[in-house]
Amino acid sequence: MARRYSMVAAFAGLVVAIQVATYLAGAPYHLTQLTMTAYYSLLIVGLCMLIGYAGQISLGHAGFFAIGGYVSAFLTTHDLAAHKGLRLVALLQKAGMLLERSDLYGGSHLVVHPWLACAAAVLLAVVIAYVVGGPVLKLRGHYLAMATLGFGIIIYRVALGTELLGAADGISEVPGFPLPFGLIISGNASVRVSNYYLAWGLVILGMVLLLNLIQSRVGRALSAVHGAEDAAGAIGIPTARYKLNTFVLSAAFASVAGVFLTHYNGGIGPSEASVMKSVRYVAIVAIGGMANLWGALLMSLVLNYLSLRGYFGTFDDAVFGVILILIMLFAPDGLLRRHILADLKRLASGGASDEEAA
Amino acid sequence: MAGVTYGTIYAIVAIGFNIIYNATGIINFAQGEFVMLGGMTAVTLSRFVPLPVAILGAVVLTTIVGAVIEIVFIRWLHRPSVLRMVIITIGISILIREIALHVWGESVRSLPYFTGTSVTSIRLGGVYISPQVLWAVGVGAVAVALLSAFFNLTMLGRQMRACSANRDAARLCGINAGNMVTLSFMISAAIGAIGGCVVCPITYVHYDSGTPLAIKGFTVAILGGLGNSTAAVGAGMILGILESFSIWVLPAAYKEAISIAILLLILFVRPSGIFGSAEAARLKEF
Amino acid sequence: MTILSVRRVSKRFGGLQAVSDLSFDVARGSIKALIGPNGAGKTTLFNLISGFLPPDSGEIYFGGAPVHDLPSHQIASRGMVRTFQHIRLFPKMTVLENIMVGRHVHSRAGFLAGMLNLPFTWREERRIREKGQEIMELLGIAEHAHTEAASLAYGQQRVVEIGRALACEPRLLLLDEPAAGLNMRETIGMGGLIGKIRDMGITVLLVEHDMSLVMGISDEIVVLSFGQKIAEDRPLAIQKNREVIRVYLGDDA
Numbered sequence: 001m002a003r004r005y006s007m008v009a010a011f012a013g014l015v016v017a018i019q020v021a022t023y024l025a026g027a028p029y030h031l032t033q034l035t036m037t038a039y040y041s042l043l044i045v046g047l048c049m050l051i052g053y054a055g056q057i058s059l060g061h062a063g064f065f066a067i068g069g070y071v072s073a074f075l076t077t078h079d080l081a082a083h084k085g086l087r088l089v090a091l092l093q094k095a096g097m098l099l100e101r102s103d104l105y106g107g108s109h110l111v112v113h114p115w116l117a118c119a120a121a122v123l124l125a126v127v128i129a130y131v132v133g134g135p136v137l138k139l140r141g142h143y144l145a146m147a148t149l150g151f152g153i154i155i156y157r158v159a160l161g162t163e164l165l166g167a168a169d170g171i172s173e174v175p176g177f178p179l180p181f182g183l184i185i186s187g188n189a190s191v192r193v194s195n196y197y198l199a200w201g202l203v204i205l206g207m208v209l210l211l212n213l214i215q216s217r218v219g220r221a222l223s224a225v226h227g228a229e230d231a232a233g234a235i236g237i238p239t240a241r242y243k244l245n246t247f248v249l250s251a252a253f254a255s256v257a258g259v260f261l262t263h264y265n266g267g268i269g270p271s272e273a274s275v276m277k278s279v280r281y282v283a284i285v286a287i288g289g290m291a292n293l294w295g296a297l298l299m300s301l302v303l304n305y306l307s308l309r310g311y312f313g314t315f316d317d318a319v320f321g322v323i324l325i326l327i328m329l330f331a332p333d334g335l336l337r338r339h340i341l342a343d344l345k346r347l348a349s350g351g352a353s354d355e356e357a358a
Numbered sequence: 359m360a361g362v363t364y365g366t367i368y369a370i371v372a373i374g375f376n377i378i379y380n381a382t383g384i385i386n387f388a389q390g391e392f393v394m395l396g397g398m399t400a401v402t403l404s405r406f407v408p409l410p411v412a413i414l415g416a417v418v419l420t421t422i423v424g425a426v427i428e429i430v431f432i433r434w435l436h437r438p439s440v441l442r443m444v445i446i447t448i449g450i451s452i453l454i455r456e457i458a459l460h461v462w463g464e465s466v467r468s469l470p471y472f473t474g475t476s477v478t479s480i481r482l483g484g485v486y487i488s489p490q491v492l493w494a495v496g497v498g499a500v501a502v503a504l505l506s507a508f509f510n511l512t513m514l515g516r517q518m519r520a521c522s523a524n525r526d527a528a529r530l531c532g533i534n535a536g537n538m539v540t541l542s543f544m545i546s547a548a549i550g551a552i553g554g555c556v557v558c559p560i561t562y563v564h565y566d567s568g569t570p571l572a573i574k575g576f577t578v579a580i581l582g583g584l585g586n587s588t589a590a591v592g593a594g595m596i597l598g599i600l601e602s603f604s605i606w607v608l609p610a611a612y613k614e615a616i617s618i619a620i621l622l623l624i625l626f627v628r629p630s631g632i633f634g635s636a637e638a639a640r641l642k643e644f
Numbered sequence: 645m646t647i648l649s650v651r652r653v654s655k656r657f658g659g660l661q662a663v664s665d666l667s668f669d670v671a672r673g674s675i676k677a678l679i680g681p682n683g684a685g686k687t688t689l690f691n692l693i694s695g696f697l698p699p700d701s702g703e704i705y706f707g708g709a710p711v712h713d714l715p716s717h718q719i720a721s722r723g724m725v726r727t728f729q730h731i732r733l734f735p736k737m738t739v740l741e742n743i744m745v746g747r748h749v750h751s752r753a754g755f756l757a758g759m760l761n762l763p764f765t766w767r768e769e770r771r772i773r774e775k776g777q778e779i780m781e782l783l784g785i786a787e788h789a790h791t792e793a794a795s796l797a798y799g800q801q802r803v804v805e806i807g808r809a810l811a812c813e814p815r816l817l818l819l820d821e822p823a824a825g826l827n828m829r830e831t832i833g834m835g836g837l838i839g840k841i842r843d844m845g846i847t848v849l850l851v852e853h854d855m856s857l858v859m860g861i862s863d864e865i866v867v868l869s870f871g872q873k874i875a876e877d878r879p880l881a882i883q884k885n886r887e888v889i890r891v892y893l894g895d896d897a
Binding site: 209210212213216217218219220221223224227228230231232233234235236237238239245249 | 694696715716717718720721725726727728732733734735736737741744745746748749751753754755757758759760761765768769772808809811812
């Protein structure tokens with residue numbers, strides 16, 4: 001247990017060190033991409049739990065991210081003034097769950113409070129994950145991959161084809177997300193540093209929850225289901241329910257990430273739901289070592305940052321395609337496997353003894 | 359009649375899935391990319407050479423790509439897991455798509471109609487049909503007939519079937535199983551490219567048109583029962599026509615979402631397909 | 645007193661009648677063995693009883709309640725636990741962890757409690773670990789507690805698998821060919837272990853090919869041939885049964 005939290009502390013230290021480095025280098029604008037990276041990382045560690053620990057692939061997780069982002073964006077921008085007559089709208093207004101907002105042209109809008117929007121978005125993602133996950137997780141191998149891919153494409157097509165969701169343009173002018181103590185999740189440069197810490201704080205919280213889970217009775221059961229499903233059933237583990245719960249949990253992580261990144265960016269577009277995004281998330285989990293939360297997190301930090309800063313240029317998607325192929329061809333257990341680290345240590349110590357001999 | 363054209367291309371993609379699935383047990387997620395590649399190459403070549411030569415060239419080139427993919431990425435893997443193969447072929451499909459994007463850009467392209475123009479129509483039993491639809495259906499039918507003859511009548515075709523039935527036993531009989539797999543990728547790529555060329559004048563081609571085709575082709579392959587190419591033709595028509603009717607009910611933008619929802623329903627309710635037997639499906643490694 | 649009652653159970657695979665109209669009872673606290681030539685339907689019967697396959701017809705009662713339409717994990721949580729002919733340990737887990745998983749039905753920390761690391765889960769974890777330790781000591785494998793289970797010798801892996809089943813505190817333990825792949829000395833040890841398990845108050849139903857083991861430890865034996873029961877009796881009587889001899893040695897005997 002001590003080891004579990006010492007890694008968390010070390011990672012928190014890294015987060016602080018990166019912020020200090022950008023400050024010293026006089027390049028605080030890097031924090032913007034690093035903050036976005038944090039939200040993608042939240043999705044990725046959740047997906048890592050599903051793929052690496054429960055052994056179920058999902059090629060549709062960008063769909064859950066988009067459900068979170070779109071629902072929250074829609075509710076916090078769609079003007080309800082025309083629907084004031086509806087009992088639900090009146091009820092929400094009475095409960096203080098609606099806000100008056102003025103737009104760029106001075107017009108006034110009546111919109112849903114971000115907190116309620118967030119709750120609705122995550123709730124919807126969780127419900128959809130339950131409904132879809134039940135039958136989907138009965139499938140295996142190719143069928144599971146194809147079904148989750150199909151789910152992702154449906155979400156993408158619906159986002160792209162629905163006028164109410166802005167079609168190809170998506171939804172913009174999404175307000176910031178107010179938090180207690182005067183904090184706000186927003187891409188405004190004046191709150192850049194606080195947003196960087198908020199985002200990574202959320203990732204660290206997510207990591208602690210997942211690390212606890214892995215070390216618990218549930219984590220042991222998941223590992224058993226992944227290792228030998230029939231044997232797990234034979235000692236009383238409800239395998240289908242455990243897979244489903246993990247699927248829903250990872251969908252919840254993805255939707256939370258979608259909600260906050262949308263409020264941070266001030267908008268969301270259909271590309272967030274695209275197949276390439278889903279594949280990219282799987283690629284990062286794979287390169288991190290599948291059943292390795294820390295590996296996935298570090299790879300997510302590096303690759304998302306490089307991608308968002310535009311280092312891969314027009315080859316952005318191609319880079320992730322090549323990574324995926326190379327990893328699966330040469331190191332299907334991932335790059336950051338424990339034993340590779342052990343090999344390096346042995347190599348290092350072996351090198352040291354050679355020097356002593358010399 | 360658009361439904362029939364789309365149905366043909368879905369059936370062709372499904373047959374491509376089946377050929378590789380039968381030879382290797384792998385679902386090649388890059389199957390739709392062969393169609394895109396065939397169409398794109400033919401469009402480019404047709405600017406320099408006559409149409410028939412351009413199509414032939416596109417098919418040959420795509421076939422070579424199929425062979426290269428198998429030799430470089432698949433051949434030397436020893437009993438890879440399903441998950442690994444899924445991810446590798448997805449990676450390959452991304453790679454092909456990105457290369458296409460850099461070569462051809464984002465523009466939508468098309469071949470000229472093989473006979474006549476987009477407004478020509480032939481009267482057939484009371485309905486007017488574009489000749490290109492007849493081309494698509496005709497070529498699709500010929501391809502299925504030829505494949506069926508190949509697998510049932512020729513020595514090579516029988517050897518390929520032997521490999522899919524029992525790889526180790528086939529090897530003991532002196533069949534080079536590795537080459538048979540390469541061959542299956544080549545046939546699969548070739549038939550995809552042919553399909554890409556004949557429907558291109560009607561459906562157009564775009565660097566990103568492979569993935570939706572792959573998914574719908576997979577839907578059709580499942581609908582017909584994985585591995586069963588004759589049934590895939592019927593299933594392709596069903597999906598193509600259902601899809602074209604869905605426009606009457608829902609906005610066209612949701613067309614693709616509908617056909618994928620159909621896929622999900624089939625997977626949930628009857629993964630062995632409409633024509634396949636549930637008993638046989640249970641024996642297959644999903 | 646009957647703990648397991650199989651009543652007129654049938655199962656067909658395509659053209660093959662794997663189990664046909666089969667009935668027998670297992671008395672509480674006894675050791676009962678299922679024997680028969682290859683293909684007699686023993687493993688199918690095991691799969692039917694443990695909920696891995698649904699029977700086409702017939703009923704199975706465990707502790708008086710019907711279990712033939714329950715999924716395997718629910719049957720296990722009611723106290724009927726099985727092992728596998730081909731050992732199914734959890735790879736990448738140590739011996740202790742494998743056995744700790746067996747405590748699943750006797751602990752309750754769920755997803756939320758696990759993620760929040762609630763104090764009650766600490767106590768629960770400690771109890772699970774202690775129980776695992778206790779079982780390893782009982783089986784004499786405590787020294788391997790932190791070894792990866794899959795790296796143990798075959799015979800020891802079998803013991804670990806049984807240990808994992810015992811961690812469930814079953815009332816009825818189903819052993820599918822517990823001596824398969826074991827050498828003579830290990831087989832004798834396995835016989836001793838099964839006796840010990842019975843003495844703990846756990847009823848045992850086993851499928852086994854090794855006749856010396858079956859005859860030595862069983863209270864009663866059911867003989868299957870082509871999915872049908874041809875005899876059910878005490879070991880000595882089975883050895884003298886003409887029908888059984890004919891099935892095992894052929895018509896000429």
